[in-house]
Amino acid sequence: MIKAALSVLLVLVAMSSTFGKNTLKSGKRIPQTLSRGWGDQLIWAQTYEEALYWSRSRNKPLMVIFHLEDCPHSLALKKIFSEDNEIQKKIDDDFIVLNLMYETTDKHLSPDGQYVPRILFVDPTMTVRADINGRYMNRLYAYEPADVKLLKLNMDKAKKLLKSEL
């Protein structure tokens, strides 16, 4: 037997989760989707490792959305995000996308702490784009529904890959 080397658990944002909530009254459960309502028509990576692999092999920037299903700010952003055809099309054409309710072991994905909702971009060179942020100084990677325009500008920024800056 081997001891799993994971201090991960200690830094989990996790807390209150939606585990077990997807039960219908009839007792039949609705299968969980990978999109979790952020865009059913998009192709979602399941894990960060998978997302990085696809970002690198397809040379597309990765967008990581951290959220919680019982956080009103996450839900408000999700509604705007999933209904915005321009965002959805941009992602489908040019991004690898991943939504997470649990933190990963990579601390670079929480440059100024773990909170939701927050959106981080990762370049195909596997560099977290900490330079691409929203408008809140105390939570650099937070977006509110009113920030959709800024989010789109930031997506365009992320599309300019680091290699092309050389």
Added chain:
Amino acid sequence: MIKAALSVLLVLVAMSSTFGKNTLKSGKRIPQTLSRGWGDQLIWAQTYEEALYWSRSRNKPLMVIFHLEDCPHSLALKKIFSEDNEIQKKIDDDFIVLNLMYETTDKHLSPDGQYVPRILFVDPTMTVRADINGRYMNRLYAYEPADVKLLKLNMDKAKKLLKSEL
């Protein structure tokens, strides 16, 4: 900008994947499910971190299934697995469950290499149960459809938590 510290990519089993295959002829995509056909009625963890968190907080063993959607051995096992009511009920009652198509950063989940399909159990103490294995000496954690009975016995073994051995 911060460099993501991930040598992970080098050890990815990944290879040929199903990325982009879930497109219908009409152009409308079927939303991806977390179950990936291994049991739509079960509640699946999305990531290893999430699964460990639930295993610990609910004091239930974790079952991790590594598979690929274009691997005939994975598909054969999936069919038996998803149609076996006893297995599905056992999981729903007593296990946390996770299916992965990409390797994690935890090498303890590949005690004798990375191959699919393979099934590993993890105790709520976060100990990978390398002692619970199938019948193939060259691939200790592989199961074939004919091994369903052994898999059930192994699930019962995993249910005897390590703490209770003390």
